[in-house]
Amino acid sequence: MAYVPTDEINALVDGFIEDDTEELIAQICAIGENALAIARRDHLYKVQTGNLTSSTGFSVTRDGKEIVVSQFEKVSGASGDGAKGSEQGLEYLRTLIGEDGKGCLTLTMVAGMDYAAAVEAMGLDVLKSADAYIGREFEKLINDYRR
Numbered sequence: 001m002a003y004v005p006t007d008e009i010n011a012l013v014d015g016f017i018e019d020d021t022e023e024l025i026a027q028i029c030a031i032g033e034n035a036l037a038i039a040r041r042d043h044l045y046k047v048q049t050g051n052l053t054s055s056t057g058f059s060v061t062r063d064g065k066e067i068v069v070s071q072f073e074k075v076s077g078a079s080g081d082g083a084k085g086s087e088q089g090l091e092y093l094r095t096l097i098g099e100d101g102k103g104c105l106t107l108t109m110v111a112g113m114d115y116a117a118a119v120e121a122m123g124l125d126v127l128k129s130a131d132a133y134i135g136r137e138f139e140k141l142i143n144d145y146r147r
Contacts, residue, residue, distance in 0.1 A: 029060050036130070039129070042130075046078075054084075059106075063103065072089040
C-alpha cells in the first residue's frame with residue numbers, strides 16, 4: 001500500500017482552497033464594480049458640486065488587507081469639480097478597511113460625504129439601489145457555492 005505524505009495532501013487541499021478563494025475574490029470585485037456603476041448612474045439627487053457622486057467607491061479586503069480599492073473619479077457638478085468628494089470618499093473608506101479582520105472577504109461601499117445619509121433619508125437614492133444589488137448578488141453567490 002502506498003502512502004501520500006500529509007504535507008503533500010495539505011498542499012493540494014490548500015491549492016484548491018486558494019484557487020476557489022481567488023475566483024470568489026474576482027466575483028466580489030465584479031459585484032463591487034457593478035454596484036459602483038449603479039450608485040453613480042441611478043442616484044436620484046441633483047449633482048451640484050459633484051462631491052457626493054465623487055465620494056462613492058468600494059474596497060474588497062481579505063483578512064483586513066486591501067485587495068482592490070476603486071477609483072474615486074471626480075464628477076463635475078453645476079458648481080464644482082468633485083475633487084473634495086473624491087478625496088473624502090477615499091479617506092473615509094480607508095478608515096473602514098481592516099475593521100472586519102481575520103478570516104473575512106469583505107466588500108465595503110461608501111458615499112464619503114458627511115451629508116450622504118441625510119440625502120438618502122430624504123428619499124434620494126445615494127447607495128440604496130447599489131446596496132440592494134449587492135444583497136441580491138451575494139445571495140446568488142452564496143447559493144452557487146452551496147451547490
